[in-house]
Amino acid sequence: MKQTAITKRLAGLGGAKWEVYLKAKELVAEGHDIVEMTIGEPDVAAPSELIEAGVQSLRNGRTTYSNGRGEAGLRAALAEHYSNQTGQLISDNQVLCFPGTQTALFAVLMGVAEAGCEVLIGDPMYATYEGVVRASGADVVPVPLRPENGFRISARDIAERITPRTSAILLTTPHNPTGSILTRADIEEIGALALEHDLWIISDEVYAELVFDGAEFVSPLSDPKLAERVIVVSSVSKSHAAPGFRSGWCIGPEAFTDALLPFSETMLFGNQPFIADMTELAIREGSSVAAGMASRYAARAERLYERLSAETKLKVHRPQAGMFAMIEVSATGMNGDEYALHLLERGKVAVMPGSSFGDTVGNWVRVALTVDEESFAAALDRITAHAKSLEVELT
Ligand SMILES: Cc1ncc(COP(=O)(O)O)c(C=O)c1O
Numbered sequence: 604m605k606q607t608a609i610t611k612r613l614a615g616l617g618g619a620k621w622e623v624y625l626k627a628k629e630l631v632a633e634g635h636d637i638v639e640m641t642i643g644e645p646d647v648a649a650p651s652e653l654i655e656a657g658v659q660s661l662r663n664g665r666t667t668y669s670n671g672r673g674e675a676g677l678r679a680a681l682a683e684h685y686s687n688q689t690g691q692l693i694s695d696n697q698v699l700c701f702p703g704t705q706t707a708l709f710a711v712l713m714g715v716a717e718a719g720c721e722v723l724i725g726d727p728m729y730a731t732y733e734g735v736v737r738a739s740g741a742d743v744v745p746v747p748l749r750p751e752n753g754f755r756i757s758a759r760d761i762a763e764r765i766t767p768r769t770s771a772i773l774l775t776t777p778h779n780p781t782g783s784i785l786t787r788a789d790i791e792e793i794g795a796l797a798l799e800h801d802l803w804i805i806s807d808e809v810y811a812e813l814v815f816d817g818a819e820f821v822s823p824l825s826d827p828k829l830a831e832r833v834i835v836v837s838s839v840s841k842s843h844a845a846p847g848f849r850s851g852w853c854i855g856p857e858a859f860t861d862a863l864l865p866f867s868e869t870m871l872f873g874n875q876p877f878i879a880d881m882t883e884l885a886i887r888e889g890s891s892v893a894a895g896m897a898s899r900y901a902a903r904a905e906r907l908y909e910r911l912s913a914e915t916k917l918k919v920h921r922p923q924a925g926m927f928a929m930i931e932v933s934a935t936g937m938n939g940d941e942y943a944l945h946l947l948e949r950g951k952v953a954v955m956p957g958s959s960f961g962d963t964v965g966n967w968v969r970v971a972l973t974v975d976e977e978s979f980a981a982a983l984d985r986i987t988a989h990a991k992s993l994e995v996e997l998t
Contacts, residue, residue: 645844673700727960782922950989
């Protein structure tokens, strides 16, 4: 079969990343009692008022074609929301709607990078970033995220990796998998580099509404000096527990969204008016489920930290937001891959090896905090018992 450059560039992406996840699925299908903490999905259903709005919208005949930018009502709601959140005047024309953050990322990368370019991304990183960058033809340049810096990307580490080929810095705040949030000072320093080297800043803010008590989220979009170079991508997938709506957007300078419009039209020919109606309501009314999710995930992260710190040599990094916690496992004498397989087989808990997210966290695993209370309590017992049994074996 003849292949194109893009299918070749994307071939083989991912496979090994999902080994533990796939193995866990197999074991569950065979009837084994596994606590599944690899992938994180919101632990509540999408709010019923949004479903009702969607049904009503379908009944009202909102089944026609839309346009490449997205429905006017949704774009206006998003412009208002981001203007309020950032204190900057964001216009409707700065908004393009996409089916989810993932599609928005894909389109945005096609707009800021191409063969010969480099895109700087913190390592560890969300699993699909490599694919969207490679699809554009550009190369990913990983920037190590250091646990001693709270896993926040540092301007110094970025500066060391900027070359004449660098076209963009892709930030994730709040971050997946580490749950870190960039501070205003981080954004100032990174913004100064972007200005000095004329770089785009893409800010993936899909977890912005899942911020834990005591932490503060700041978007680079709120810095007026960066107005010409920041592109935010986000969706209702996490904020409204609605990943299946596939409803997201990008917000960027008008010159950028204008330039990207023909690409969006070519790819989508517009998205679905009834989904836009549900999303408009979601944005205008705010989320009825985000605060509950944030407080449940924060409490579970804290219980994980307390229990494992008190009873084992595993080290838990406390997240500031999101759906996940990271555990450093080198005290077990295993790396993250070995530990995750061992924990699955002997401890009956499935977690993601850190290596699925990058080289920097080879001795870590990521745990989803989204399982129900009973399963979470069982997982705590099992991870603790497993770690203790390993300590006995090591002595
Ligand atoms: C950091 C990050 N970006 C993007 C996505 C994809 O979001 P969406 O469902 O809006 O495509 C996820 C999903 O887990 C994510 O963790």
